[in-house]
Structures are given as structure tokens and as C-alpha cells.
Amino acid sequence: MSDARPDDVLLAAAAAGDDAAFATLVRRYIRQATLLAAQLVGDADDAEDVAQDAFTVVHRDAARFEQGRPFAPWCFAIVRRLAANRRARAARRARLMQLWRPAPVSTPSHEDAALSRVDAGALMRVVAHLPPMQRACFELVVIRELSAEEAAAMHGIAESTVRQHVFRARAALKEAFGND
Amino acid sequence: MTDIFDTSDVRDDDAHWTALADRIAANATAANHTRTFAAPRALWIGVSLAFAASLVAMIVSGRRWAARDAAAINIALVPADDVGRAIALADSPPAIGALLLGGTPGETP
Numbered sequence: 001m002s003d004a005r006p007d008d009v010l011l012a013a014a015a016a017g018d019d020a021a022f023a024t025l026v027r028r029y030i031r032q033a034t035l036l037a038a039q040l041v042g043d044a045d046d047a048e049d050v051a052q053d054a055f056t057v058v059h060r061d062a063a064r065f066e067q068g069r070p071f072a073p074w075c076f077a078i079v080r081r082l083a084a085n086r087r088a089r090a091a092r093r094a095r096l097m098q099l100w101r102p103a104p105v106s107t108p109s110h111e112d113a114a115l116s117r118v119d120a121g122a123l124m125r126v127v128a129h130l131p132p133m134q135r136a137c138f139e140l141v142v143i144r145e146l147s148a149e150e151a152a153a154m155h156g157i158a159e160s161t162v163r164q165h166v167f168r169a170r171a172a173l174k175e176a177f178g179n180d
Numbered sequence: 181m182t183d184i185f186d187t188s189d190v191r192d193d194d195a196h197w198t199a200l201a202d203r204i205a206a207n208a209t210a211a212n213h214t215r216t217f218a219a220p221r222a223l224w225i226g227v228s229l230a231f232a233a234s235l236v237a238m239i240v241s242g243r244r245w246a247a248r249d250a251a252a253i254n255i256a257l258v259p260a261d262d263v264g265r266a267i268a269l270a271d272s273p274p275a276i277g278a279l280l281l282g283g284t285p286g287e288t289p
Binding site: 019056 | 183184185186187188189190191192197198200201202204205206207208209211212215
């Protein structure tokens with residue numbers, strides 16, 4: 001049975017030691033948090049690690065969360081911060097590795113690497129070449145069927161900006177595939 | 181602007197999300213409960229160190245008092261005669277001449 005209590009009430013209960021309330025909150029946001037992390041770190045396993053760390057921080061700081069404030073933006077801001085930290089660490093590691101390794105003839109970009117992993121459909125190829133935020137918003141709203149409001153909270157941008165990105169992405173796709 | 185990666189390798193079905201959520205929630209609560217118990221552990225370490233320090237201080241001051249008490253007892257038990265006093269109180273053994281002539285220690289015969 002699902003728990004219909006608002007996020008801040010669940011978080012307050014979690015802070016008071018109610019682990020079931022916390023689990024409900026995690027179930028409510030796990031999909032968005034993981035998808036956001038995946039968009040930012042580029043790997044499904046790393047994304048799950050980021051989500052794990054983010055919810056650990058959420059649980060740790062639950063008592064300090066001001067009741068009545070929206071939970072989602074706070075939670076997604078933690079995800080974004082942790083994802084950025086992870087990327088910075090990965091970049092540092094990569095730079096360090098390059099000092100020891102001979103320079104490769106050609107290094108595939110993140111996008112190429114990501115594309116090689118996916119079903120290289122024509123649609124995804126075009127989507128992959130959209131500007132980053134257009135791609136992020138299109139993927140979340142059109143492919144993952146999240147609301148513009150949810151996508152906005154995930155990336156910490158205005159809902160109108162998300163709609164604009166999706167609109168432009170659709171326009172770019174229409175142009176690529178004709179008028180369909 | 182940071183790169184945005186595609187998420188097509190992320191599994192997207194309810195069973196997966198539920199299992200992942202339960203695992204993450206359990207790990208997060210366990211990690212934080214461990215941290216909650218870790219804080220008093222730090223406190224316990226501090227208390228133990230303070231106790232050990234006070235114990236050392238007590239032992240050291242106890243020894244000092246014991247030495248002082250021993251000196252007081254020695255003085256109280258000094259014999260009343262000159263020879264006994266010379267043996268008990270002098271830092272170094274008294275001269276035999278002084279003992280024979282019955283002078284007090286330090287006195288020139």
C-alpha cells in the first residue's frame with residue numbers, strides 16, 4: 001500500500017527514526033534521481049552509486065530540513081552536487097592516467113562512447129547531437145515520460161525553460177526527419 | 181555547460197526501481213545508524229582518556245604523599261639518644277669519633 005503523506009512529512013518521520021517512511025520517500029524519487037545522475041555521470045552503475053550517496057545524505061540531514069519547503073529541489077541539488085564531484089574525480093583520475101599512458105591515437109568522446117552502447121537508432125543519433133540541455137530535457141520528458149515540472153526540479157531550472165528545450169528538440173527532430 | 185549523457189543503458193521498469201529503492205533506503209539508514217553509534221564511541225574514547233589521565237595523576241600524587249608520610253614517620257621514630265639520632269638522621273654515616281665521644285652529629289669534638 002502506498003503512503004500518501006507529503007514529502008516533508010515523510011522526511012520528518014524519517015528523521016524521527018521511521019525507516020519505512022524513508023523507504024517510501026526513496027521509492028518516490030529513486031527513478032528521477034537515478035536518471036538525473038545517469039545524465040550527469042554517463043554510466044548506469046555510477047548513477048546508482050550517486051543515488052545511493054544522495055539518499056544517504058538526505059537521511060543524514062533529514063532532521064535539518066525545514067518542514068514546508070519542497071523536498072524534490074533539495075534532493076536533486078544533492079544529486080547534482082554529488083554527480084559533479086564524481087565527474088571531477090573521474091577527470092582528475094583520467095588526467096593522472098594520461099601521464100602514465102602513451103597518448104592514444106584517437107580517444108572517442110563521451111558522446112561517441114555512449115552512442116556505441118545504445119541501440120543506434122536514427123532518432124537517438126539525432127538526439128545525441130542536440131545541445132546538452134535540449135537532449136536532457138527531451139530524454140526526460142519525451143522518452144522517459146517525466147513531467148516538465150519534474151525535469152525542471154531535477155536540473156534546477158525553470159519549468160518554462162524545460163518546455164522550451166523540449167520544443168526546440170522536437171523542432172530539430174522534425175527538421176531531421178522531415179515533417180513527421 | 182557540463183556534458184549531458186544519454187540514459188538508454190539505465191533499466192526503466194517498476195520492479196527494478198522498487199528493488200533499487202529498497203536497497204538504497206536500507207543502506208542509507210544502516211550507514212546513518214552506524215554513524216549515530218559512532219558519535220558516542222568518540223565520546224567514550226574521550227571519557228576513557230580522561231579517566232586514564234586522572235588515574236595516572238592520582239598514582240603520581242599518591243606516591244608523593246607516601247614519600248612525605250614515610251619521612252614524617254622516620255622523624256617520629258628517631259631514637260632519643262645521640263647515637264641513635266646520628267644514625268637515623270644523618271645523610272651520611274657519622275664519624276666513629278663522634279659516636280665514641282658522644283657528640284651530636286655535626287658537632288666538632
